[in-house]
Amino acid sequence: MTLSRRNVFQAAGVAAATAAGLAAATPAMAAHGSVLPSTPGGRRIRTGADVAAAGKWRVFSGRKVGIITNPTGVLEDFTSIVDAMVAADVDVRAVFGPEHGFRGTAQAGEAEDTFTDPRTGVTVYDAYGATVAKLTGFYAESGVDTVVFDIRDVGVRFYTYIWTMWTAMQAAAQAGDLRFVVLDRPNPLGGRARGPVLQPGFTSGVGLLEIAQQHGMTVGELALFFNATFMERAGQQRLSDLHVVKAEGWSREMVGPQQADRWIPPSPNMPTPQTATLYPGTGMVEATDWSEGRGTTRPFELVGAPYMDHRLAAALNAKGLPGVEFREAYFTPTFSKNAGTVCAGVQIHILDAEKVDALQVGTHLLVEARRIYPEFAWRGDGGRWIGLLTGSGRFQEQLEAGASAEDIIAAWQPELKKFVSDTRPYLLYGGPRR
Structure with a gap:
C-alpha cells in the first residue's frame, strides 16, 4: 500500500443460526448494528464469509447485492466469495474494486478499470479513491440495495481498506439507508490497541477518523464504532440496517502466525x-x-x-x-x-x-x-x-528535539487509554484489549 491511497472456514452446524436471522450483540450495539450469533466450540477460525456460506447465503436472500472485496475475500477452499455467491444464485449486481483491484491485477497506487468480469458476468466498478458521491452513483447505477464488505485488514490506521469501508458506509446512508453487511475476518495483529490516536487537522487518505495507529479491532467492530460515533458528525444518518457476520474461533490474543496457513497478501507489499x-x-x-x-x-x-x-x-x-x-x-x-x-x-x-x-x-x-x-x-x-x-505533529517535534523513544511512547498513552475505553462497547470477540 502507498501513502497516496484513499483507501479498506466454511463452518458446519451454523445454518440454523443463520436462518434465525441477525441478532443484536449487546444493548449498546442494538441501535447501530447487529451481529450473527456464532457457535461456541474449538479454536478453528471460520470467517464471516464461511459462516454466511454455510447458511447458504440466506443473509442475502431477496437482496440485490454489491460487493466490496479483493483477493482476500475468499472461503476456506480459497474460492472467491463473488464466484461462490454467483454460483449459489445470489443476486450479485456489482463488485466494487479497491486499490489493486478485485482480482488483484494492479500494483500499489493503481486499480483495475471498470469492466465486466469474464468469470461471473458481473460488472466490476473501479472504486479506488472513490468519493461518497461517486460510490452513491455506483450504487444507483447498479441497482443494489445491499452493500457487502469483505476484505482482510491488517489492523493499522494507515492501511486504508478501512477507509474504503467508511466511505462505502457513508454512501450507503446517502443512497437511502441501504443494508450494509460486513463479513468479518480476524485482525492478524490480535486485539491489542497501540500507538497514537489521530488528532484534528491531520486527517488524510491514510487516516480519516480518530482511531489508534494500531487499532486492535476487526473491520466488523470498526463498522459498529464508526456508525455509532462518526456517522452523524459526517452529516449522514446512522445506518439502521448494519450487520456484522462474525468470525468464529478467534479471540483477541491470537496473532498472525496462528493464521499463516490462510494468509493471502491483501496488497503486493504485505506478503x-x-x-x-x-x-x-x-x-x-x-x-x-x-x-x-x-x-x-x-x-x-x-x-x-x-x-x-x-x-x-x-x-x-x-x-x-x-x-x-x-x-x-x-x-x-x-x-x-x-x-x-x-x-x-x-x-x-x-x-x-x-x-x-x-x-x-x-x-x-x-x-x-x-x-x-x-x-x-x-x-x-x-x-x-x-x-x-x-x-x-507531536512525533516529529519530539524526535527532532532529541526525545527518547520511551518519552515519545509515553506521550500517547492518555489518548490511547481513552480510545480503548471508547471502543469497548463495540467489541465482538473476547480476549485482551491492551
Missing part, C-alpha cells in the same frame, strides 16, 4: 503475517528518505538507506526489545525509494510474535537512526507524512 506484525511501526519509515523494503522480498522487515551501516543493528539490539532481533543487512531495492542503490540497515527478525510491540520497534528504529546518522532526512516534504502517519 506475510510477519510483514503485518511489524507494519504498524516500520510503516513509519515511509515518511523518511530511506527504504522501507519495497522492491525486496521482505518489505517492512528490511529497512535501511545508502548512508547507514552496522551501527544501527548494534544499537537496536542493545535495547533488548521483546520479541524481535535486528540483523545487519544490505539490500538493493528494485523499485520505490533508493531503487537500484545498495542500502545498509537491518532486517527485523520476529522471535515471538505475541511479544512484539511494533510501535515500540518503529519508534526506537527512528530515534536510533536519527541519533546515529546526521544524514537522516524526511521524505522531501519536511515531515508532512510522519504527521499524517502518526496522526499529529
Whole structure:
C-alpha cells in the first residue's frame, strides 16, 4: 500500500443460526448494528464469509447485492466469495474494486478499470479513491440495495481498506439507508490497541477518523464504532440496517502466525503475517528518505538507506526489545525509494510474535537512526507524512528535539487509554484489549 491511497472456514452446524436471522450483540450495539450469533466450540477460525456460506447465503436472500472485496475475500477452499455467491444464485449486481483491484491485477497506487468480469458476468466498478458521491452513483447505477464488505485488514490506521469501508458506509446512508453487511475476518495483529490516536487537522487518505495507529479491532467492530460515533458528525444518518457476520474461533490474543496457513497478501507489499506484525511501526519509515523494503522480498522487515551501516543493528539490539532481533543487512531495492542503490540497515527478525510491540520497534528504529546518522532526512516534504502517519505533529517535534523513544511512547498513552475505553462497547470477540 502507498501513502497516496484513499483507501479498506466454511463452518458446519451454523445454518440454523443463520436462518434465525441477525441478532443484536449487546444493548449498546442494538441501535447501530447487529451481529450473527456464532457457535461456541474449538479454536478453528471460520470467517464471516464461511459462516454466511454455510447458511447458504440466506443473509442475502431477496437482496440485490454489491460487493466490496479483493483477493482476500475468499472461503476456506480459497474460492472467491463473488464466484461462490454467483454460483449459489445470489443476486450479485456489482463488485466494487479497491486499490489493486478485485482480482488483484494492479500494483500499489493503481486499480483495475471498470469492466465486466469474464468469470461471473458481473460488472466490476473501479472504486479506488472513490468519493461518497461517486460510490452513491455506483450504487444507483447498479441497482443494489445491499452493500457487502469483505476484505482482510491488517489492523493499522494507515492501511486504508478501512477507509474504503467508511466511505462505502457513508454512501450507503446517502443512497437511502441501504443494508450494509460486513463479513468479518480476524485482525492478524490480535486485539491489542497501540500507538497514537489521530488528532484534528491531520486527517488524510491514510487516516480519516480518530482511531489508534494500531487499532486492535476487526473491520466488523470498526463498522459498529464508526456508525455509532462518526456517522452523524459526517452529516449522514446512522445506518439502521448494519450487520456484522462474525468470525468464529478467534479471540483477541491470537496473532498472525496462528493464521499463516490462510494468509493471502491483501496488497503486493504485505506478503506475510510477519510483514503485518511489524507494519504498524516500520510503516513509519515511509515518511523518511530511506527504504522501507519495497522492491525486496521482505518489505517492512528490511529497512535501511545508502548512508547507514552496522551501527544501527548494534544499537537496536542493545535495547533488548521483546520479541524481535535486528540483523545487519544490505539490500538493493528494485523499485520505490533508493531503487537500484545498495542500502545498509537491518532486517527485523520476529522471535515471538505475541511479544512484539511494533510501535515500540518503529519508534526506537527512528530515534536510533536519527541519533546515529546526521544524514537522516524526511521524505522531501519536511515531515508532512510522519504527521499524517502518526496522526499529529507531536512525533516529529519530539524526535527532532532529541526525545527518547520511551518519552515519545509515553506521550500517547492518555489518548490511547481513552480510545480503548471508547471502543469497548463495540467489541465482538473476547480476549485482551491492551
